[in-house]
Amino acid sequence: MRSYAQYCGLARALDVIGERWSLLLVRELLDGPRRYNELLAGLPGVATNLLAERLRSLEAGGVIARRDDARYALTPWGQGLHEVVYALGRWAGPLMAQPRGGDAFQSSWLRHMVIARFEGHDPLRRDLSVELRCDGADPMTLVAAGGRVHIATRAASTPDVTLAGPPEPVVGLLLGRITRAQAEARGVRARGDVRRLTGLRPRGERQAATLSRA
Amino acid sequence: MRSYAQYCGLARALDVIGERWSLLLVRELLDGPRRYNELLAGLPGVATNLLAERLRSLEAGGVIARRDDARYALTPWGQGLHEVVYALGRWAGPLMAQPRGGDAFQSSWLRHMVIARFEGHDPLRRDLSVELRCDGADPMTLVAAGGRVHIATRAASTPDVTLAGPPEPVVGLLLGRITRAQAEARGVRARGDVRRLTGLRPRGERQAATLSRA
């Protein structure tokens, strides 16, 4: 890519990872080393030549490295993009309840969304277990305990709350951006006391309108 | 821009701010509302039609708004990109000591770099005042007091340390990525006890090699 030619941290960062697909490729590698075809599967829509070109570019930039086992992995510096990727994911919160037909969807993306939203310790967080059954993804269980949230990639035995249905309203309800009625009108089957979901979020962030796009 | 068509927070965020120049435009607006020509001056290298097109795109996306006084300003949601921009700026730290001739440079970018690196409270931070005189930028003073860092856009009366010279080695020395000898070899005039700069950074981050690109 053409350089911005600005002595500014943001500009120099974008010179390295600002090209199309680059950050999504980093997202895939945040889950660990991946082979070329695994990356191709995790990036629906990317052309094969573009993936190869981005892999070369990010390797030259010191973000990723090709390992002996023919897998690509983030360098220690590249792993620092975790904060950038999650900051962008959190910022996109207000967009996640919006329906947009035709979007691809994968279990690992749902896990990233949940982690980005709930990572870190919060002493006010209430204990809770939530089973998520999004259409097109494996069942997943969010467990809040001791102020921290953990996510397991399997169904729960006795969840406090279960949300099943299309990804957008399920996530929208989980993030507190839509009401239970709105979610159910959009195909969500909710079981348990949905109001307890607000206990996952800090006091100041329990209103759905907070940081709304509108 | 063409959508990634992925139901993922990162992908939906990049659908809104992933185009070339968009985040740099946001960077300029983090300093407050700006007129079209002010933005043009703050984004050396951008074509006039592209700036107009990005302004339209970001306005349609709900990131910025055109105000009555013909200025552009971030919406409350758009201001949330502060964390994204600074996370990218911090990640670029290892790149900032590298010389790259021809890069444009502005005082406000230097201020952003310093804030991105030192913002927040750190009880172990030592009190210190540092005057920065980068070629091509107005003199600036970094003041650490009570665990916090504040930055003033003027010269200091009696700074503990003064760094003057080209931006890259001045910033490289401030961030602890190069030694005093390396900085002076690259044209930096340093006065005062440069070793005290390490007191600006938390204990664990006082080695220049930390998070190196190599």
Add this chain to the structure above:
DNA sequence: CTGCATCCGGGCCGATACTG
């Protein structure tokens, strides 16, 4: 002077075909 719109050449992107 501000705030764009238009035009054009070149480069990047996207889709498909193909190869070691």
Add this chain to the structure above:
DNA sequence: CAGTATCGGCCCGGATGCAG
């Protein structure tokens, strides 16, 4: 499995024009 080759089209960058 892991890419390369090719090609059409869109986007970007630079120059210029122009209305308020």
